[in-house]
Amino acid sequence: MMNIKYISSGDEDFSLVKSIRTEVFTMEQGADAKGEFDKYDLPESDSLYALLFEDNEALATARLALTDKGYKIGRIAVKKSQRGKGLGEKIVRAVCDKAFEKGADTVLVDAQNYAVPFYEKFGFEVIGDEIFDRGLPHMPMSLDKNNYK
Secondary structure: OEEEEEEOOOOOOHHHHHHHHHHHHHHHOOOOHHHHOOHHHOOOOOOEEEEEEEOOEEEEEEEEEEEOOEEEEEEEEEOHHHOOOOHHHHHHHHHHHHHHHOOOOEEEEEEEHHHHHHHHOOOOEEOOOOEEEOOEEEEEEEEEHHHOO
């Protein structure tokens, strides 16, 4: 059975978030390990993490952070062996739904360039020029609550 659990960085399950992100971003994609965990991952941050479990195994994660520009999702990671099963969509919906529940009118994401079409399926639109995060190219995107698909 699949379920999503929301945690903070102070929760003991945060080690699962760290493990999945390190595996996907640092080891697999070559992201800069020093930048993988930032101020939004500190225990004093208000960030919320979604962990997707199936049969007690954590398979995917995403972060919802309140930034100076509003709610931003990110660090969306699905274990390589689990890709192509719709888990990315489930985890993105979980953090977008949570942001709108918390009163957001828009949700932001810096999408890796190859993932822009994936986010467009939810109603996200590109809102700026390419940026680099942890050495990886990203496009800033925004989702208006009224355009959420």
